Amino acid sequence: MSGADGGARRSQAFRLPGRHGYAVEFSPYLPGRLACAAAQYYGIAGCGTLAVLEQNEAGICLFRSFDWNDGLFDVTWSENNEHVLVTSSGDGSLQIWDTADPTGPLQVYKEHTQEVYSVDWSQTRGEQVVVSGSWDQTAKLWDPTVGRSLCTFKGHEGIIYSTIWSPHIPGCFASASGDQTLRIWDVKTPGVKVVIPGHQAEILSCDWCKYDENLLVTGAVDCSLKGWDLRNVRQPVFNLVGHTYAVRRVKFSPFHATLLASCSYDFTVRFWDFSKPNPLLETVEHHTEFTCGLDLSLHNHGQVADCAWDELVKIYTPSCLAAPV
Template identity: 55%
Template structure:
C-alpha cells in the first residue's frame, strides 16, 4: 500500500458490508452485526474520511444483525440496510431520531444483500434473502414491486446492471449465477451453473455490458460473457477460502477487487494471462466481508472485517489507474 490505512474500530460489531457514498468523496457507510451475525443486534455506521482519519457522523442500532448497506442514488441523505429479521431499514442522516425513516418487511428470512440501482431512470432497490427470493422495492412504497423466484437455496447477492434497466444478476447457494429481467419476473433469463458449491457474490463490469463476475466458496473468481456463458472468459486464482465480495473498478474495465474468508483483499487484472492477483493486502485478522471502490478518488478502496475494523486505503497496484473522462 502507498500509506497506512485510515482505520475505525467497531468494538463488539463485526463488519458485513461497506459502501462509499455516490455523491461524496469522503463518506462511507458500514453494516455490522453482534456475535458474528449469529445472534444479537446490529449497527450501521456513517463515517467521513478526513485528513485526520475516519470520523463518526451517525450510528444507528437495530434489534437484529445488519448484513449489507446501500446508499440512495437519488437522495444523498438516504441509506438502506438489510437485517437478520428479514426486514429492510431506510435511514435518513438528517433525521433527529434514532429510528428508521421506514421499515420494509416481506422476506421471511435474513436479508443478506442490498443494492440500489445505478441507473437514474430505475431508482429501485433489490434485496437478496435466505428465503431463496429476490425482491424489488421503491422506498416510497410499503410493499415490494416484484418478487423473483427460482433459486433453490439462499440468495446471497442481487446486483443491478449498470447498463440495462430492469436487469440484475444474482448469486446463490444453489451454485448458480442468474440474470433476471424484471419485466419477466417468473424465470431467470440466463442460468449459469457457475460453481459446484455456493456462490456468495457477483458484480457487473462497469465498461462491458455483458461481463459479470462470480465468487464462490472454493475461492474461485470467474468472469462470464453473457453472450456465450458456457465457459468462463477468465478464472482468477489466488484466494485460499471463500470469496465474500467482488467489486469491479469504476475507472478501468479490466480491474476488480475481492475480499475473502482467508483474511485478505486482492486486486486483479482480468487481462493478466497469469490469472494471479496484482496485489494481496493482509491487514485483517479475521474474515473480510465487505469491500468497495471510491467513485470519486481513483485507486482508493474501503473494507470491513469480522476483526471489528473498517479501513480506507490506497493499494499500490491501483495507483496507475487513470480516471475515465466524464
C-alpha cells in the first residue's frame, strides 16, 4: 500500500523550523515521549538542536529543546535515567543532556576528530555504557560517569555510520561503514570479532534482531537491505529490494521476529516481513526530503516515528502494523 500518507493511520506531525531531522528515538520509559536530533542547513553548516517531544491527543508538543553549536546527527536515551540523553555532533563531540536541567549539557566528550554519526546506549542488564561511531573510522566506548573514553576500536577503513549494541550479548556491538563492511566487536577484546563484506556499496545502517541474537540487518547505498546470520556469514539470509535511493536507517520490530522497517533518501519508509514470499508490506510516503531518522515504539504497539530533512517529525501507525502481522 502506498499513497500520500502511505496508508499511515493516526498520523501526527511536528515541525522543527530551520532544522533538518537526522535521528529520532522513543523514550524507553515514557510512552509518547520522543527525542529528535537535528541540524541546520542539512548538517553541512550551522548549529544543531535536540528536541524532546511529547505526544498527546491534541498532537505533538515541544517538551524541551537544547541547542548545540554544531549539527546533531544521532541521539540515544539513557537506560537508567528517564531524563538523560546522549547526542553526537559534527564537531566530533558527544553531549549528555538532562531534561530536568535546561541550562545545557551535563558533560561534553570531545575525542573523535571528525563527525560523530552514531551513538547508542547499551540495553543489556547491568551495563551502563555508550558506544559512538565516527567519520574518523573509529568507534569509542564510554561510561557516562567517567570523563573520557574507556576504549577505542580501530579496523574500519572508511567512515563509520552506525554503531549498535546487541540487545542480547553483553559487551557486543555492531558497526556499519563506508568501507562496505559490517563488523562485530567485543569490548573485552581490542580486535574485531567478525568482518562481513555485506554490500558492494557504503553501508549506512545496521540493527540487531530483538528475537535472535545471531541475526542482523544492514542497509546500504545500493538501495538494499540484507540479513546476516552470524553463524554463517558467507551469504545473506535475506535480501530486500524496493528502495530507489540509499537506505539511511534500518530497525527491527520490537514485537515481531521477522518484521523490520527502513527509511531512505527516496523520501519513503518501508515495512518488510522477510519471512514472506512478497516481503514488502507497505510503503509510507509522507515526507518531501531525505528521510533519515526512524524508530519503533516499545510501548505503543505498531507506532512508528520518523524524521526528515523537510523539518518534520511524524508519529503514526502504518496500516500493516495496525493489526497483528
